[in-house]
Amino acid sequence: MLQKKVHILTYGCQMNVSDSEKIGSVLRGVGYEPSATIDDADMVILNTCSVRSKAEEKIYGILFTMKGRLKRKPNLLIGVGGCVAQQEGERLLQKVPHLNFVFGTHTLHLLPQMVRDAEAGRRVTETGFIDDDHRLDLFPQSGEVAGVTRLVTIMQGCDNFCSYCIVPYVRGREVSRRPGDILEEIRRAADSGCREVTLLGQNVNSYGLQDGAAADFASLLRGVANIDGIQRIRFMTSHPKDISTPLIDCFADLEKLCSHIHLPVQSGSDRILAMMNRGYNRADYLLMVKKLRSVRPDILFTSDIIVGFPGETEEDFQQSLSLLQEVRYSDSYSFVYSPRPETKAALLPDKTGNEEKVERFNRLLALQKKLTIEVQSPMVGKRLEVLVEGAGKKEGQMYGRTSGNRVVNFSAEAGLAGTLQQPLIVRNFQNSLLGELR
Ligand code: SF4
Numbered sequence: 001m002l003q004k005k006v007h008i009l010t011y012g013c014q015m016n017v018s019d020s021e022k023i024g025s026v027l028r029g030v031g032y033e034p035s036a037t038i039d040d041a042d043m044v045i046l047n048t049c050s051v052r053s054k055a056e057e058k059i060y061g062i063l064f065t066m067k068g069r070l071k072r073k074p075n076l077l078i079g080v081g082g083c084v085a086q087q088e089g090e091r092l093l094q095k096v097p098h099l100n101f102v103f104g105t106h107t108l109h110l111l112p113q114m115v116r117d118a119e120a121g122r123r124v125t126e127t128g129f130i131d132d133d134h135r136l137d138l139f140p141q142s143g144e145v146a147g148v149t150r151l152v153t154i155m156q157g158c159d160n161f162c163s164y165c166i167v168p169y170v171r172g173r174e175v176s177r178r179p180g181d182i183l184e185e186i187r188r189a190a191d192s193g194c195r196e197v198t199l200l201g202q203n204v205n206s207y208g209l210q211d212g213a214a215a216d217f218a219s220l221l222r223g224v225a226n227i228d229g230i231q232r233i234r235f236m237t238s239h240p241k242d243i244s245t246p247l248i249d250c251f252a253d254l255e256k257l258c259s260h261i262h263l264p265v266q267s268g269s270d271r272i273l274a275m276m277n278r279g280y281n282r283a284d285y286l287l288m289v290k291k292l293r294s295v296r297p298d299i300l301f302t303s304d305i306i307v308g309f310p311g312e313t314e315e316d317f318q319q320s321l322s323l324l325q326e327v328r329y330s331d332s333y334s335f336v337y338s339p340r341p342e343t344k345a346a347l348l349p350d351k352t353g354n355e356e357k358v359e360r361f362n363r364l365l366a367l368q369k370k371l372t373i374e375v376q377s378p379m380v381g382k383r384l385e386v387l388v389e390g391a392g393k394k395e396g397q398m399y400g401r402t403s404g405n406r407v408v409n410f411s412a413e414a415g416l417a418g419t420l421q422q423p424l425i426v427r428n429f430q431n432s433l434l435g436e437l438r
Helices: 014-029 055-072 082-088 090-095 108-119 167-171 179-191 217-225 245-253 270-275 282-295 314-327 354-379
Strands: 004-010 032-034 043-048 077-081 101-103 124-126 149-153 196-200 232-236 260-262 300-307 331-336 386-391 397-402 407-411 424-428 433-436
Touching: 004 014, 014 032, 014 043, 014 108, 014 149, 014 196, 043 055, 043 082, 055 077, 055 082, 055 090, 077 082, 077 108, 082 090, 082 101, 082 167, 090 101, 090 124, 101 108, 108 124, 149 179, 179 196, 179 217, 196 217, 217 232, 217 245, 245 282, 270 314, 282 314, 300 314, 300 354, 314 354, 331 354, 354 424
Parallel strands: 004 032, 004 043, 043 077, 077 101, 101 124, 149 196, 196 232, 260 300, 300 331, 407 433
Antiparallel strands: 386 397, 397 407, 424 433
């Protein structure tokens, strides 16, 4: 019998990348192997993100372009999951007659039955929310995917309700996985060759706090560090207000914990931070940066920044620019504010025109580009340790990442994946470094 194939299109954040791995694992269980190209697929899944505006329109646009594909392959099944599916639910099926099924952020475990229904010609939607402290027990994990690096979900949802953010509405309230389950998953991954884990959650620093789990985040990190075979540990995303002293201590004494933290600041202006309901001010944030640097001097910071939040003045924006310069991020991911349904910020008056917001965004981007080059510049001429992950950009190259999460491409024979190497850094590019193994 010919093997059926599924192609998964992933949009948005690392959480979605991790969810797509889980979706792939569940679908393997019902006879679908991953397909490298959409042309070979018997089923296409869109795993969507709704953090930015117009996400829904984009997904509808993509779904309508699939009509042509259906003419060539009438039995092709199409499913939509993720945050747009959670938000739109049944509406998606109503608006897109050739869509077969819709699953939300809490219903990955129902996929096998949904696929069977779709194969039998029934159109289904499953976007119910599960309000249970143990709902993550229901969620499938990524299976025994062998790889050098692995994303491990440790918690899901968010209780912070930042005024601009849709996540608490589409992912639900915070729930943490049991520490024993997480450690067991990582032990198995290490046994099958994994060398680096990234612990994932919307707000990993509050891991275990909401339900009195047996471990807080710092203890979990220490547990992971004790696993043989795991050489590097990363995590994301961190909320600055929840960086605890025990977590800072981990940076002081856990060698396996990488010298990088993604610490989204969102704005450099206290007035805007208060309107965003972020729970910290500029001084608190800078103090956190200082404490982390005092225990780990080579730590690199990355951030998310929103430009043009309702009511942001040029003066507020200047505060964001100056914060960028003060922290000297190795990278930041900025976007122009867009109102999201159900959020408080969507109701705020906003007098700044889009043109002005885009102009601010471009200024911020230019500053970050300059900072990235400046932060990376002292690395040239040094040997940096990288964990080799796979084939590099060009023929004959491998790539890996430094502890500070900078990508290094270097000429090497294949077969080094999973090993630690010390290339000499010879060139500094915007998005990567070039190294030589000599
Ligand atoms: S911390 Fe704020 S921005 Fe992050 S997921 Fe929660 S509500 Fe959204």
